[in-house]
Amino acid sequence: MSEGSALPVLVIGAGPVGLAAAARLTEHGLAVLVLEAGPQAGTAVRAWGHVRLFSTWAELVDPAAEKLLTPAGWTRPEPTAYPTGADWAELYLQPLADALGQKVRYNTTVTGVARAGRDRVVDSDRDTQPFTVHVTGADGTEGRFTASAVIDASGTWSTPSPLGADGLPAIGEKTHAARISYRVPDLKNPAVRARYAGRRTAVVGSGASAFTALATLADLAKQESGTHAVWVLRRGITGSTFGGGSADQLPARGALGQAAKSAVDNGHASALTGFRTAAVEQTGDKLALVSEDGHRAEDLDEIIVLTGLRPDLSFLSELRLGLDERLQAPTALAPLIDPNQHSCGTVYPHGVNELSHPEQGVHLVGMKSYGRAPTFLAMTGYEQVRSIAAHLAGDHEAATRVELTLPETGVCGGAGLFDQPAAQPDADTGCCSAPAAPQFITVGGDSGASAAANAVTA
8 A cells, every 4th residue: 555755644434523533634734544444434323324313413514524515515404303323324424435535445444553663662763753554455455554643533333342240241141142232223124123023122221322222122012012121220210310301402312311211111111220240141042131149130032232332442552542541531531521420511522632642643532532431422523623633733722722512411322212202201200229139110100129020030
């Protein structure tokens, strides 16, 4: 692979934030090269294309990208509409990548990033060396690019967190992999619909992706008898479990949480709280989840694990990154996004100062910059790359300026309802904190074990 005389800024990933970075760099007149592992723009977004976002088009289009698209005859979608992932990819991401032209290369997987001629141990002249980026093509051909800076916008989609409550795969998770999914099911796909119709499915997780899965399975339960979801939560259910409700400044996100609540209220799902999974076991043709304290959730046919995502840092091992030991996010950013303290509305807009590392010229952006924190919004990523591009162009005043106001309240991460907005009742769930032992509960009602509690045994 040839190298030009002027070294580009290399962007890893042709997703929403990676392409926005390329648009911003182009706006500043900097050379840029985007490497995408998939065959087209937004490969990861397309993988969840059936899911509707809880952000509107007004919050999903980067201003610099729009400036690049408009001369090509692109028409911005209705600002108040909520696109699906497929809409986002087809109507925005692919046209943006096309407008960038030869600056985007597909079927190119980054396998390593380092300083030219320097492993991570060597200090001598380190900061004066360009970056080398090792890649593999779809046919297995290996190559190497040289870059002046690297912006890693590869996301976290490819590395979902496992079922085990200790952060490792539960015992038996790999053995029973054929009956475990880590994605929100697409029930418009006949094969996927058949997998869950009339079945009892555990949904493990407490974020918006889990809400979406619960709402989807509840819709299926209305059509296919015997369909039931067991919502497995590691903690209890409180008034904030379902997000901001009608107070949420992203209404579709609030409606999504209420749809999950309705799934439990209407008997299409049972909420199992205080359950930290240690193992998956099989009894006959059924599966069981076993908690750390020996309790069991029995008679399961399928398991959907939506316990979050985590960054793949393996190809950055020769770089000197400053990452928080808990979140795996940049150390200056981590306190701002700690999910124990923050929702997306309380995350202060941030840029190059929070996203820099001991290895100058390297920036992790987008979902990957958040490490294991789930509170990310596209608007945050666009602000990140606006600041970084300005910094790389030498405009330090613009790099430190804040140009974003985020919506308040709610719980972020994941996406919105599939087809129609749900009614938005008050956010108060009237519920309870975690019991001493795992229990099935009825949301909004008595916190004692329901009739389904006989599925949980010591």
